Amino acid sequence: MSTVDWKSLEPPHTYLYSGAMSSAGERLNRFALSLKIPANRTAFLADPPAYVSTYSLTPLEADLVARRDWTGLMQAGGHLQAILKIAATVGQSLWHIGAHCAGMSVEQMQSACPRRLGGLPPDFP
Amino acid sequence: MGHIVGGFGISHSPSMGTEYDRGMAGRFDPRWQLWFDGLQPVKAWLAKVRPDHIVIIYNDHLNHFTFDAYPTFALGVAEQFPQADEGWGPRKIPELRGDPAFGWHMCEQLVGQEFDLTVCQQMRVDHGIYSWMPYLVDAPWTIPVLPIAVNMLRFPLPSPRRLQKLGVAIRNAVAAYGKARVVVIATGGMSHQISGARFGMANEELDRRFLARLGPDLERLVAIPQQELIRAGGTDAVELTMWYAMRAALADEIEQVYDFYTFPQITGCGVVVFEETQWTRPAG
Numbered sequence: 164m165s166t167v168d169w170k171s172l173e174p175p176h177t178y179l180y181s182g183a184m185s186s187a188g189e190r191l192n193r194f195a196l197s198l199k200i201p202a203n204r205t206a207f208l209a210d211p212p213a214y215v216s217t218y219s220l221t222p223l224e225a226d227l228v229a230r231r232d233w234t235g236l237m238q239a240g241g242h243l244q245a246i247l248k249i250a251a252t253v254g255q256s257l258w259h260i261g262a263h264c265a266g267m268s269v270e271q272m273q274s275a276c277p278r279r280l281g282g283l284p285p286d287f288p
Numbered sequence: 289m290g291h292i293v294g295g296f297g298i299s300h301s302p303s304m305g306t307e308y309d310r311g312m313a314g315r316f317d318p319r320w321q322l323w324f325d326g327l328q329p330v331k332a333w334l335a336k337v338r339p340d341h342i343v344i345i346y347n348d349h350l351n352h353f354t355f356d357a358y359p360t361f362a363l364g365v366a367e368q369f370p371q372a373d374e375g376w377g378p379r380k381i382p383e384l385r386g387d388p389a390f391g392w393h394m395c396e397q398l399v400g401q402e403f404d405l406t407v408c409q410q411m412r413v414d415h416g417i418y419s420w421m422p423y424l425v426d427a428p429w430t431i432p433v434l435p436i437a438v439n440m441l442r443f444p445l446p447s448p449r450r451l452q453k454l455g456v457a458i459r460n461a462v463a464a465y466g467k468a469r470v471v472v473i474a475t476g477g478m479s480h481q482i483s484g485a486r487f488g489m490a491n492e493e494l495d496r497r498f499l500a501r502l503g504p505d506l507e508r509l510v511a512i513p514q515q516e517l518i519r520a521g522g523t524d525a526v527e528l529t530m531w532y533a534m535r536a537a538l539a540d541e542i543e544q545v546y547d548f549y550t551f552p553q554i555t556g557c558g559v560v561v562f563e564e565t566q567w568t569r570p571a572g
Contacts, residue, residue: 167485170519177484177523179515180442185355196354199373243483244350244441251375257302257554261487277490277551283497284516288505 167265169280175264178237188240194218194228195245204252233260290465293337294545294563295472295538296330297502297531298420300346301480301555302374305419309379312422319552326548326559327423333545333561334424339471341390342433343458344417345451345533346475347440349374351414359406360446361454363398364413364435365391372412381422384413387432390465394434397461403454411435416475440476440527448510448529455536462537469567474534476527478549478556479520488554489522495556496549498528502560503544506535524555539564 168176178184185192194215197203207214215225227235228249236246243260250260262272307320316324351372353359369384395407413435421429436454439445446454455472462470478498479491501509514526521528547560 169486169489171486172515172519175485177481177486177518179518179523182442182444185442189355192350192355196350198375199351201373201377204375237483242350242355242441248350248375257482261482261554264483264487265485272488273553276488276553278486278488279490279492281491281493282520283494284512284520286508287494287497287512287520288501288508 174238175234178243180242184240185242186240188242188245190219190221191224191236191239191241192245194220195241195248198248198252207252231255231259233263237264290462290468290470291567292459292462292472292537292564293339293469293567294333294542294561295474295534296559296561297474297534298330298559299478299555299557300416300419300475301557302415302419303552303554304557305379305415305422307552308419308422309381317552319550322550323552323557324423326550327420329546329548330559330561331424333563334471337471337563338469339431340468341387341470342431343394343436343462343470343472343537344433344475345436345438345454345473345530346416347527347530348416348437349414350441352412353437355442358439358442359437360439361403362406362408362411362437363391363395364408364411364437365395366409366411369411369413369433369435371418372414374414379418381418382427382429384417384421384429384433384435386434390432390468391434393465394458394461397464398457401457401460403457405436411437420475438530440530445514445526445529448512448514448532451529451533452506452510452536455533458533458537472534472537474531476530477521477525478528478558479522480524480555481522482524482554484523486522490551490556491521491525492549492551492556494521494525495558499547499549499558499560502531502535503542503562506532535562538562539566
């Protein structure tokens with residue numbers, strides 16, 4: 164498990180989704196969000212490489228999908244809410260994504276949560 | 289004229305919805321039983337104030353909108369707002385209904401006050417509303433809702449000040465409507481982060497203080513930069529800025545009638561209810 168900087172707004176601690184990320188992740192997000200349609204989920208599960216190829220993913224992006232590399236997908240510009248649709252389709256959940264991001268097993272993450280902290284923003288009333 | 293009888297802020301999460309379904313099918317997970325029980329006074333309050341319309345400020349999670357066209361502000365004007373399939377298939381719950389006549393009135397009034405929203409005549413709604421609604425309203429859901437979707441997913445987000453102004457515009461728009469009782473709800477937050485190594489962080493101190501200060505201290509809350517709210521509460525705590533719109537839609541002088549807080553597992557779950565005594569106390 165990597166060390167977490169609880170105050171950091173930078174990767175890998177925190178991903179603030181920007182316009183640049185959105186452009187980088189355009190194909191990935193379009194592919195992921197296509198899985199909101201049940202028929203597309205079926206088609207993807209039946210033949211992942213064929214389905215992925217219709218969304219013009221790069222070989223790297225396709226590989227991240229195949230390896231369920233949730234953290235890598237986010238670093239490639241996938242939005243968490245889009246990646247969650249891929250996870251749902253392959254029978255995984257938010258826990259798998261969170262555990263992957265934090266370098267733990269799902270069971271470790273589930274028993275760690277809630278990961279309690281304190282502290283208020285400056286000038287909080 | 290139309291008047292706002294009160295409002296509340298409430299958290300949402302996918303598990304809040306699926307755990308409700310599990311609870312109804314058998315028994316609640318004890319962590320979610322707390323939330324279910326904690327919301328019963330809100331359910332009773334909503335029944336007591338008898339709204340004719342409910343305005344809901346919420347955010348979509350790429351379940352209706354995609355980044356091909358992602359509005360900063362969008363208004364749903366439709367007879368129905370069907371449940372979005374978030375990838376796991378639809379839940380067995382009622383469908384939200386809308387009132388297009390009220391929707392177009394609000395649209396004209398909000399655009400007239402320089403809120404140039406995207407108007408959606410077809411809008412599927414996700415757990416942003418569907419996760420908590422079953423806790424608060426028994427089926428069938430007859431009270432029409434007016435969903436206002438706000439971008440909380442991709443920077444730049446609308447500023448806290450802008451959300452405050454949205455609330456003021458909603459108040460003016462309701463006042464310009466015919467006789468009607470309106471409840472304004474904002475949903476999102478509280479502390480949570482669902483990506484990155486800080487996944488699962490929980491800040492009860494922040495959440496409880498937010499619930500306590502939203503009523504009396506809106507101006508000071510609005511001054512807090514989004515980034516600082518995110519640093520203390522996680523990326524998705526920024527959804528709390530939508531609660532500013534709800535608070536600003538209410539009168540300065542209000543009564544805080546209820547609040548509740550629990551942290552089941554990944555998302556801080558809180559609610560705070562305000563009532564406008566001027567309108568709710570007299571019968572009718």
